[in-house]
Amino acid sequence: MTTPARIDAAPRSPFQLAFRRLLLNRAAVAGALVIVVMCVSCVLLPILLQLDPNHTQPALRNLPPSSRFPFGTDSVGRDVLARVLVGGRASLLVGLASTAVSVLVGVSYGAVAGFYGGKVDDAMMRFVDFLYGLPYMFLVILIMLMFSETARGEMLPVFLALGLVQWLTMARIVRGQVLTLRNQEFVQAAELLGASDLRILVRHVLPNVVGVIVVYATLMVPSVIILESFLSFLGLGVALSWGQLVSDGVAVVNPIRSYWWLLFWPSAFLGLTLLSLNFIGDGLRDALDPKART
Amino acid sequence: MSQNAAKDALQVRDLSVSFVNRDRTVRAVEGVSFALLPGEVVGLVGESGCGKSVTSLSILGLHEKPAGRVSGSIRLGEQELLGLPNAELRRVRGNRISMIFQDPLTSLNPYLRVEEQLGEVLELHLKMTGQPARARMLEILKQVGIPGEERLRAYPHQLSGGMRQRICIAMALLCNPEVLIADEPTTMLDVTIQSQILDLLRGLRRARGMSILFITHDLGVVAELCDRVIVMYAGRIVEQGPTAELLRRPLHPYTEALLKSTPRVEVKGGGELHPIAGLPPRLSGEKLTECAFAPRCTRVREGCRGAEPALETTPDGRLRRCVIPIAEMLERS
């Protein structure tokens, strides 16, 4: 007579299990909430409150925060609150779009390299290794300068340029995952059944890589936003973004009046958003691979 | 317990180890007592999770920290080891009691050469460096069957599995320990290498008068090497006795089942395998209300429930924790 150990009755997919683990991570949940609130505020509040980031009122310039201007005004009298919120739209959008570009390019490249392996993989990864060590901002700056006259302050070139910078990490990671999966038996089984390479890649391999892609994509968004802020600082970024606002704030720092609110608010929003994204990314990573949890 | 306790090389009395994991307590070892005579090889047998590894690790204080509770007594000759401050305990480790582990590849530091890893021990315990240290290393290596200087400069990944385990054994012997604890040292090696290592250990024991506590789940190895066997189940000792006797006439249903489940070459083709059905219990620390093995025992009966059987000594000096009469156990099917 044996008393069997209790068996869990309801089977759960790995994704569901991961999701539950994620929900237990308070930092990640808090981060997610912050991001949602941030996105909603940046998109809706300016419309609801009828805020105009470009309305200059020189008579009201450089005012510290008050009830009328909760974030103060800048050097030409614009409402800093409005500028921060509207600027947020650009920064967040840049983050998302550039990451999307990176993911697209990186996943394709990495999947091909990992799937075919051998010399093909060798050659492709050599290339990636090389690019990895470059100060890519160099080339990004050049690219931005290329467009500076025709499309100054426009977003598309920024998306592309920044996206092309980040795809390397994604390619590396996807390639590693695909390489491992490639040799698993279920892939070999599919091959034996006569499935085409593309089909195997898309239906069997990629679903297992999705988790990792999501984790790293989430962690990529903050770096892209920071890179955009670098570009803005050098005068090459999007016309109105957090990076630009911070850069403007830094420019007016002087020993007599610090105009701290011009620097503080955009920095705070920027930092808070990035912190939240990092929490979410870390949380996702822990949730998807608890053995790697440290 | 042996007759003359003062002559024991190692004496473990009433050892209990529990771990606290978030909100659960796990009693890995419960009231374990045994002794090793000088020069004796004692086998510690049981399935995974029975507590044999934890027992052996606790002797040197190497168990997982933070530990829940460790109670009882562990004496090395005259010295009490349990509760000893770390600084003192470190002087015993690798020096008077050495330990070797299961996987020789991961047990050695892949980034350091053999001579560096061996040299550390000599430098630390015997204050030996330079030429005399090197001489001693070479001498020990010869004793474990690795002649020649080239191996000293090698990295672990450049050596074969058998050689690595010999290096681990050599490392354990450098300071002439009184006791060697071997935690499944042959499990990861293939059978031919396995027998070489066992031969080596046999020879060493004889030459040095060193006691060996040999932990394994493989009864075949036990039969080859050990003088005495201790069988553990669910953190407790369930049987103990001289090897030949115990293997031929087991006095506990668990030992019996273990023996039956070992596949034998002599059995004609078509014989069934006899696994032990079920899983070992989860030990959460409450007192047992029945024999730990009862759920899986083929000979279970009324008397097995109600309270946990006590460990008793048999007339011929063996130990067993079972209410089934000896005579009944001896009339085997």
Added chain:
Amino acid sequence: MIEALTLLFGLALLAATAWCPPRWTRILGSLLFGFVVGVVVRFSFGGAGGVVGGLVAAGVAFRFLPLLVLRRVVFLVPALVLLIFATTVLMYKAPGNPFANERASSPQVEAALRAQYGVPKNANQFFGIYMRRLLVEGTLGPSIKVQGRTVEQLIAPAFPVSLSLGLLALTLSVIFGLSLGVLAGLKRNSAADYLSMGLALIGISLPSFVIGATMMIVFSLWLGWLPVAGWGSFKHLVMPALALSLPSSAVIARLARSGIIEVMQQDFVRTARAKGLPESWVIGRHALRGAVIPVVSYLGPAAAAIMTGSFVVEVLFAIPGMGQWFVKGAINRDYSVVLGTAIVYFGMVILFNLLVDLAYAWLDPRVREERA
């Protein structure tokens, strides 16, 4: 069109280096290595010095460098050339050219200027002229915008500035990052751990110029401890180096932390304890290496990140480094200056990555087996 083809051809060539057999790799790698060293030495020691230096370097490489490194050299040197080419193409594609705003220039004046500076209308041709000038005459060319100066004359004083700033920042990030990370990992889930990792998170959540600007406000304007900007003394180095190093510190701290935690769970650490080693030996002699290795792998990208950050930090703190030359050159379409700074930056990065590879091989003996 031709440029695109050339680029593709170059890329294919680079990919093909993967198929180079070991014997050829050693020969080719040593030659290329020597060649590059020769070109560099030539800047300081003239033609003869260049030849001697090059030959010596080639010999040393052939005899002593591990195959791993030579394989990298075979790939990287052509890659560097390709990069220079790509940069040239990009510059040419950008609107405007160096001579566009020079007094109302007639076509003849422009043609004359172009001939004088060696800047034809075609990117390929320019590249040819430029490389010839570099390899044969040993000069980076005249600056188009700054009269009467060669690019090396302009960059030479700026180079040590950027180099010292960058090296200091890198050193700081390794020191801070490693210590903080290892400490956090050893005392997992303690207050020290949470505090360190919290700091690390902040380090990667704020751009370096924000950190720099904040430091400026606090330490210069409010407290007056350090000079606001500029260059010249040790005090001028502090804030820029710190600002530059913080993001990398943070990443290194996180890497070191997970590295040490993973190592401490390895069997050989248990063996070390079983041998009776004091905890300091266990960590110092056995565990630390495992934590350091992931950090060393990251050093290449760390250097790149610091270089990237240096553009911004140099501008913020008004530091006369190479960043300003690059940006000015790019805006003014001074092709020679841009290429000159590009070569120096890329060259530094490649050199650094090679050093990191060597360090990695030294740290992990399993990698050294490649020494054919």
